[in-house]
Amino acid sequence: MNDSIEELPAPAPGSARPGGRTARTRAAVRDAVLTGLSEHGYPALTVEYVAEHSGVHKTTLYRRWGSVEGLLADALDLAGEDAWAPPDNGSLSEDLRALAHEVVEAFGDPAAAVAPTAFVGAAFQSPRAAEALHGFYEERFRRCEDVVTRAVARGEAPAGTDAAAVVRAVSAPLFLRLFVTREPIDGTLADQAARVVLAGVDAGAFVPA
Incomplete structure (x- = not known):
């Protein structure tokens, strides 16, 4: 497994979202969570699966996210940080x-x-x-x-x-x-x-x- 992604702490509540390696780590973990949900569903999703598919050591995952529930919650939180805007078609x-x-x-x-x-x-x-x-x-x-x-x-x-x-x-x-x-x-x-x-x-x- 690749342990090269830097282990950085999660952002404090209310602080600006970090960029760089921390952002890449979150994105990699989010993608692994989505893949795991798609392939196996929530009951079969494990921290070990996310570690294997994200390249982030499971020790880091436990330290930053605590559990599968924490991983899932952050994946949704990250999905909500996009630039999506509602339609504006004039009527x-x-x-x-x-x-x-x-x-x-x-x-x-x-x-x-x-x-x-x-x-x-x-x-x-x-x-x-x-x-x-x-x-x-x-x-x-x-x-x-x-x-x-x-x-x-x-x-x-x-x-x-x-x-x-x-x-x-x-x-x-x-x-x-x-x-x-x-x-x-x-x-x-x-x-x-x-x-x-x-x-x-x-x-x-x-x-x-």
Whole structure:
């Protein structure tokens, strides 16, 4: 095994994310966690597997992350540090449609959906994974709220529209089919979800009483 990656401490809470070798270490570990989840699922993921596939000694993994739960939580945290931005197509209708289609693209293809589905599955088995998954999606939805804020400014949505509720409502029926009823999703369903939410926005259903 390659032990050449420098062993550096994890960043303190609230501090700037480190770059250089520390960033490469986190990325290598994250990739190994994703691979392990895809190949074996959360129950079979081990620190030894991550060490072998990341090139980071297991002693370092235990020191920095503590356990498989810590590795999983940091992988989700790292995924949430990307530069992803919500769609901005000039209309609420098109933006909601684009958000719904992103869910289909992420989970509709069985091959592409293995890792994100495994993260969701792990959240049902690990409280720490559940907390990390909640944080990841909370950040994603927070970014998506700009779609509704812009729509209100353009006069496409009533003042006071609950942006957080709107963006969650778009993906809710798709996630229901994915993880509860275990039914397939496609572009037609994505369009339907977007139309339903848009109708609710137009009717003022997302303005708190």
